[in-house]
Amino acid sequence: MSAPAEGANGSNAAPSAEDLKLFELSQKYGAEAAKRVRPDGLDQFVPLKNAGSERFRALAEDPWADHAALNAKEPVKDGAKYKFLILGAGYGGLLFAVRLIEAGLASGPDDIRFIDAAGGFGGTWWWNRYPGLHCDIESYAYMPLLEETGYMPKSKYSTGPELREHADRIATQWKLHDKGLFRSNVENTKWNDATQLWDVQVIEGRGPGEPSRQLKLQAQYVLLAAGILTNPHVPKIPGLETLAGPVFHTARWDYKTTGGSPEDETLTGLEGKRVGILGTGATAIQVVPRLAKYAKELYVFQRTPSSVGWRGQRPTDPEEWKTKIARGKGWQRERMLNLDSYLTDANEEGQENMVADGWTEMPGFSAVLGSPRHPIVEPTPEKIAQHVGRVYKLDMPRAESTRARVDTIVKDHETAAKLKAWYPTWCKRPCFSDEYLQSFNLPNVHLVDTDGKGAESATSSGLVVAGKEYPLDILVLSTGYVTPAIGGGSPAARTGIDIYGRGGKSLDEKWQNQGPSTLHGVCSNGFPNLFFTPLSQSAQASNNAFTLDVGAEQVVHIIEKAEARAGPSAVIEVSSEAEEAWALEIMRRAGWFATVMGCTPGYITSEGEALRGADDQMEMMKKARGGNYAEGMAAFLKVLQQYRADGSLQGFQVASKAA
Known part of the structure; x- marks a missing residue:
């Protein structure tokens, strides 16, 4: 789906310089997405519990469960x-x-x-215990029932251990x-x-x-x-099961191999080791800086770069908490709605920005959340094109600023170019970090960009990309979850x-x-x-x-x-x-969500499968029913x-x- 090369008001007037820029940008986005389209779609992955070998099926087990304590219960x-x-x-x-x-x-x-x-309460915060783990949504808006529990989060973005502890806090308070x-x-x-x-x-x-x-x-x-x-999944890379060194998924972190613990990110087990991490999504953005600190050599295998904005993590100020955050009955729902208004392009002029982080700078994310400003998009080619062009225009400042940010941080120009996200902000979970891009300035960190293709095979000693083998002692799978x-x-x-x-x-x-x-x-x-x-x-x-x-x-x-x-x-x-x-x-x-048609394959499009069947009216109607x-x-x-x-x-x- 391309942004229209017509006047911004939908007229037949000659396109402006901005309209031409949007058109060129959409063409670039389309070319980058086309590189990543694979006929196997979701079949390029296998859920852990269905993995071919016992080695990978074992990754589906819970490494954190206290079996003795659980078995002792009635x-x-x-x-x-x-x-x-x-x-x-x-x-x-x-x-x-x-x-x-x-x-x-x-x-x-x-x-x-x-x-x-x-083995306990917490959901994703039970399973995920990788180093660097924290929620990418502000804790004051994200952590459930803060008002009811009276709990003050330790920082603006809570860590995994704190989020897991909060699940236990809720379970305790309500018996x-x-x-x-x-x-x-x-x-x-x-x-x-x-x-x-x-x-x-x-x-x-x-x-x-x-x-x-x-x-x-x-x-x-x-x-x-x-x-x-x-449901974490493993990529179907030929030979992956033969890799000699430890292989584990970020959702089943192996601290016996890396050293440290969820509460202690001292990963001394990586010292002197060649470590690979496969994937550069929201999890890898948090993990890479920790691996980079301890590994002798770190190879970051990238299929599609993430868009990485500023984070701005900071401890919670108790006085600010009392006077500006938890400031009255209903404060948390009010904060949730306030944050959401910026992401749905619904904030009013002069409105207080309670959260004031990178999320609130991306009104283009309304492409996948919806917006009250233009609720009904007529399902005609002209109206759809106008809508897509309008949202692309809304997204362009943020998308360009995150690409420019890479150049201001990453010193090697070739590496910086490969780390830029050429797709609309909404197509892949936006990321925020003040450490990830900086990691690529370290001499032991190497970006292995696969030009959208992924790793082609594995041997007993490493991964192969474009015919070149990268020797590894340890491989971390940061390959996400079943959509x-x-x-x-x-x-x-x-x-x-x-x-x-x-x-x-x-x-x-x-x-x-x-x-x-x-x-x-x-x-x-x-x-x-x-x-x-x-x-x-x-x-x-x-x-x-x-x-x-x-x-x-x-x-x-x-x-x-x-x-x-x-x-x-x-x-x-x-x-x-x-x-x-x-x-x-x-x-x-449903016409509102035509914006995903231009997205690179990934989580939001079920690896491109959601974009198939455009010529089958029955399938299109089913997909329209399944929208938000x-x-x-x-x-x-x-x-x-x-x-x-x-x-x-x-x-x-x-x-x-x-x-």
Whole structure:
């Protein structure tokens, strides 16, 4: 998708110098994206648990679980029944639980049970413990329930250990620590038409040398709270399994090899070693400076460079915290909305910029979040081109400034040129660091740019790029996660669970046959008492904790109103008419997201697979149904608030469970 070479106002007037520049930029972006298009799409990766060798399958295991302590707890009984089974114990699952408890819906000892493959609470912050780990969203806006817990983050951008500790803090405050069934995977969940309950098949791991337990649990409600960063994958590089030295994924960091710990980034195990890191996304931006400090030689293998802006990390000032941040009731939601307004190009002139960081300098990110300024983009070639051109223009100052920033930091001109991101800001997670680019000025750090192709093969002693072998003692895979858009964004596919509703209907098959079908992104017809964290047909924020809390609030409202009407044994199901009406609202706004058509393959486009099938009208309609609410999170929140204010649960069928 190219930016239009026409007047900025959409007229037929001669294009201005700026319009010509935008056109040339879009051509450059298109050429760079074309380099990276691969016919195998997502098949160029394999999820860890399906990796070909035991060596890589072992990377799917939890290296952090305290098996002895977990095995000492009273086991969950086979056949146990719960009111709420929450599948996922990260921030999303915790928010579900807290909002249910505060609404008075979960107060009994068997009301809530979490199920998670991890060994404890935290989700992505449990699994990820690599050196340099911190959240890229300001902690004051990101960390859930700060107002309720009264916790003051240590710094503007919290570290991984602090974020994991906060998950435990939430679990402690709301007495959830004995509610976790950890090291466990749900195989399937089936609606039982006779009992009007969910039957949930679970495999509980017990640690090395201990046999797993098969459990069948029952639940009135199943809440899917798997995060968007849950399934790491390994690239299918020929010969990778033969590499002699240690190989591990950033989401399963091997401190036995590197030395140090999550709390101590003294990586003495790297001294004298040739270390490679494969990937240059948001994780590598944080890891590379730590590796560079200790490795004898560090080789950074790059397929697509990240756009790296300034970070500005600093400790929290207690006085500023009391007077300017936590300054009154509702301060955290206000801050979340304030941050979001800058990213959706919705901030007002003279408005206070509460967060004032690199995120608030990129109104072009509205390309993937939506904006209330131009909510409906007519699906005609002319209107789409005008819209794309407008957003490219909005993004150009930030994109150019980040490319110029590389030149001001990286001393070697050839290396600097290869580190510049030639794609719109929204196409790959924007990154922020005051250390990453600086690392390439060190004599032991070497950028291996693959010109968009990736590593071609591996030998027992290293990686091969463009016919040249780079000898390595240790390889770190910073190759990301399976996109949550897999399976069209089906909640079943992205959680890796087979879900069967009324009459044995498969949720995955429903998504594949008719496209995403929800009301407000949290429930689907044919699957009573099943709710999920929002992805398709909702609004998204760059601050995922905001998205999760908005979804939790909506789900709790639905259950609360339904139980007030039908009692504590309510059966709640959205009607097909209501979800189709909502799908039409999403599709009316789908033209907004034409901006992703010009993106380089990556996480946001499912490695280019989301861009395929442009000539198949049925596929295009399915993808349009799977979009987000294109007016942005604040506008979507108003839709939900109006819905709640009505109080009638319009679109839902509510009944009492048969005796």
